[in-house]
Amino acid sequence: MTTPTYDVVAIGNAIVDILAQAEDQFIADEGMTKGSMQLMFSPEEADALYGKMGPGREISGGSAANTVAGIAALGGKAGFIGQVADDQLGKVFAHDIKAAGVDFTTPARAGEPTTARCLIFVTPDGQRTMNTFLGASQYLPAEALDADMIRGAKILYLEGYLWDPEEPRAAMKRAIEIAREGETWVAFTLSDVFCIDRHGDDFRRMVEDGTIDILFANENELMALWKTDDLEAAIAKTTPEVGVLVVTRSEKGALAMYKGRRYEVAAQPVPAVIDTTGAGDLFAAGVLHALATDRPLDGALVQGAICAAEVISHYGARPEADLKALVKEKMPY
Structure with a gap:
C-alpha cells in the first residue's frame, strides 16, 4: 500500500460562524427550533437576522472543516475542499483554516453569492441554534476537486450538510469515485435529521451498497435514517452494511460497532x-485521527470524547487548548 500523504481529507461547507448569546425566549420568538440548524435562502434573510444578534464572534467553521482543524490540532495531516467566494469572509475562512494547519487549495469563486455564514445563537444552557446561509459553498463544482489530495488520503470524510445542493452533491459523488479508484476509505456523517428528511433515500442506498466505510x-439521526424510534433496531440495521458505525449520544457518551463487536465510551x-x-465535529476529529493512524477503536472513542469535551468548554467550534497534550494527559493507555 502507498503511504498516504494525508490522514484525512474532508469535503464540506466552507462557512464563517458568527456566534452570539441569546435567551430561550428570543429563539422562540424568531420561530427557531432550539438545538437545530435551519437554512436561510437569501442574503437579505441572513442580514435581517444578523441585525438582531447581540455582540458576536466571527470564527471560521463548517462541520467538516471543524473536523479537519481538530485533526491538525492532534498532529494529523489534513486537507479540506470547499467553496468560498472572492470576498472578505472568503479570505477570513481561507486564512483561518490554513493557520490551523490544514491544506486548502480550492480556488475562490468570483461574483455572487457571498461566502457562506452561519448565525449561531447560544442559550444559557450551552445549546446552540444555527441559521445558515450557504452562499458560495453550494456551488462547489466537480472540477474544483483536488484529485491528488483525495487519492493521497487515508480517509475521505464527507458531510451530509453538503449533499443538499446539486452541484456539490455531484462533486462529492465524483470524490467517492476517486477514493474508490485507490485505497482511500470513505467516511460520511449524516449531519442532521433535516438532511435525512430530504435525502434519506440517497443515504440509505449509500449504506446498503457498501459505499460508506x-x-x-x-x-436521533440514525433512528431517522431507518424511520424507527428504536435505537438498537437502527444499530442492528446499519452494522452489517458499514465497516465502522459511530453513534454519539450527547451526555450519554458514544458507541461504535465493528465486525459485530460493540464499544462504548462515557462523555x-x-x-x-x-x-x-x-x-460532534471534534468527536469525529478524534476518532478519525485515531483510525487513520491505526489506533484501536476503543481508544479512538476515548480520544473523540476528549476532543468533544474540550470544544464544549468554550465558545466556538475550533479547539483552543492543546489537544495533543490533553490526549496525552487523559488517555488511559
Whole structure:
C-alpha cells in the first residue's frame, strides 16, 4: 500500500460562524427550533437576522472543516475542499483554516453569492441554534476537486450538510469515485435529521451498497435514517452494511460497532458546558485521527470524547487548548 500523504481529507461547507448569546425566549420568538440548524435562502434573510444578534464572534467553521482543524490540532495531516467566494469572509475562512494547519487549495469563486455564514445563537444552557446561509459553498463544482489530495488520503470524510445542493452533491459523488479508484476509505456523517428528511433515500442506498466505510451519526439521526424510534433496531440495521458505525449520544457518551463487536465510551466530564457548537465535529476529529493512524477503536472513542469535551468548554467550534497534550494527559493507555 502507498503511504498516504494525508490522514484525512474532508469535503464540506466552507462557512464563517458568527456566534452570539441569546435567551430561550428570543429563539422562540424568531420561530427557531432550539438545538437545530435551519437554512436561510437569501442574503437579505441572513442580514435581517444578523441585525438582531447581540455582540458576536466571527470564527471560521463548517462541520467538516471543524473536523479537519481538530485533526491538525492532534498532529494529523489534513486537507479540506470547499467553496468560498472572492470576498472578505472568503479570505477570513481561507486564512483561518490554513493557520490551523490544514491544506486548502480550492480556488475562490468570483461574483455572487457571498461566502457562506452561519448565525449561531447560544442559550444559557450551552445549546446552540444555527441559521445558515450557504452562499458560495453550494456551488462547489466537480472540477474544483483536488484529485491528488483525495487519492493521497487515508480517509475521505464527507458531510451530509453538503449533499443538499446539486452541484456539490455531484462533486462529492465524483470524490467517492476517486477514493474508490485507490485505497482511500470513505467516511460520511449524516449531519442532521433535516438532511435525512430530504435525502434519506440517497443515504440509505449509500449504506446498503457498501459505499460508506465509516458512518457517523447521533442517535436521533440514525433512528431517522431507518424511520424507527428504536435505537438498537437502527444499530442492528446499519452494522452489517458499514465497516465502522459511530453513534454519539450527547451526555450519554458514544458507541461504535465493528465486525459485530460493540464499544462504548462515557462523555468526558467538563466543569461547565459553555457552547455545544462543534461537539460532534471534534468527536469525529478524534476518532478519525485515531483510525487513520491505526489506533484501536476503543481508544479512538476515548480520544473523540476528549476532543468533544474540550470544544464544549468554550465558545466556538475550533479547539483552543492543546489537544495533543490533553490526549496525552487523559488517555488511559
